[in-house]
Amino acid sequence: MFPGWIKSAFRGGKKEMQESFHEHLNFILSTAPTWDRMELEDNKYVLGEFLEFKGKQEDILPLRIIKRSKVSRLIIQKKIIMFGLAHSKLQVLYCPRDYRSARASASEWEEVTVGSSTEVVFQPQNSTKVHKFKISSITSLSLSA
Template sequence: MLKDDLSVSKTARRKGSEKLIDAKKGSHIRLKEREDLSIIQKKKRKTQSRRTELEKLYGGKAYVGLRIPDPDTGSRENIDIVLVTKGEAVVVSVKNFSGFVSVNGDGSWVSESEGRHKVEVHPDPVEEAKKRASILESYLEQRGVALPEGYISYKVMIPNPKFRMPLHLYNDVPWNWGALILICFTLTNECKGGCLSWWQKRDAESINQQLNFILSTAPIWDRLELKGSKFVLGEFIEFKGKQEDTQILRYIKRSKVSHLIIQKTSMFGLAPSRLQVLYSFRDYRSEGASTSEWNEVTVRSSTEVLFQPGNSNKVRKFKLSSILSMSLSA
């Protein structure tokens, strides 16, 4: 009898320790997910900040988070920023490299963090930006815009003040914005002068209007706005929750809806565990949503949104109660 009690006690302790280990693993996974989300949110804020700085510095209009179809692979290529001015369209690739950077024989970049001896290898960002510029050019031509040769250029923006690079790798004079460093690589050496002289002879305004219309309607990432001024770019998958709630939300599809807002119920008699979802139907006659009419449904606050962040292969779950708004790409 005593042996049986000891055996049961050992089994209980073992199961207890296993639960503790599982709990620690779960905690570690949740911590890793929070870190991944934090990185996504920081990148989003930095990219939006870079867009504002580019518009102020060069004028024109900047488009962020484009997903341009690649005619060769059928997949979509992610472009951080496209800056459209009267003289050119610039594909800007934003990289947060830090430390001293060298270049391997195959073109890849190797960054070594100062003091940490942490070495990271990155694909050639210049070639990446060049490829994206080529894909954008093909996309614009497919949409009916005839571009002059050399009109599209590409740049690699490295805003990290801890970035260090050998001077012989600069193809253009870098601009310093305080602690920010912008390294410029143009598609052709004559691009700037050639574009400007060509545009002096043509009606640049007409093509500019075409470009702005096409880029404003080009595919982009879906966007979640979370509480605490946090944003996540990625792809909306679906709603999860009670069947009653998912049935109510079944009309919210990207083909029909462009924007929705989540807010607490204010109607008398409704439990605080329910949320109002306001959504507007997509207006294809103009850019974005039609704000003339908002539709409203009420669902449980436990309803979840399945969303895949742009730089992750994992689908994340977000409580509807943690979301302020969601924008859906067409």
């Protein structure tokens, strides 16, 4: 029995073990709950599901690229213009999703500018009610896979 186990370890046993590992991993990933995570300005976090952006057509158009399958994280920054005056636009930095690495470098972040009246439609975890958040009140948004 023992010599048979050693032979299988060097021959076909590796393939069977690998298939078993993949089956187990697929089971875990298919049953694990995933939530989007939104951080608000006052250091509050909301877990739930990002649904869409709402706002003026000229603000929504550049945000069409932001989809769960393409983007992993958004950071919203207030845009400052000359002489320190706040502008009514916000910079939305988004990181393209890369399944090969856990983090993206600063050079991979993309930027779009939108109006501060743009809203994020979000359904919080354990709630049947959909909420709208002004994009100006959001610091970051992490999208689940």
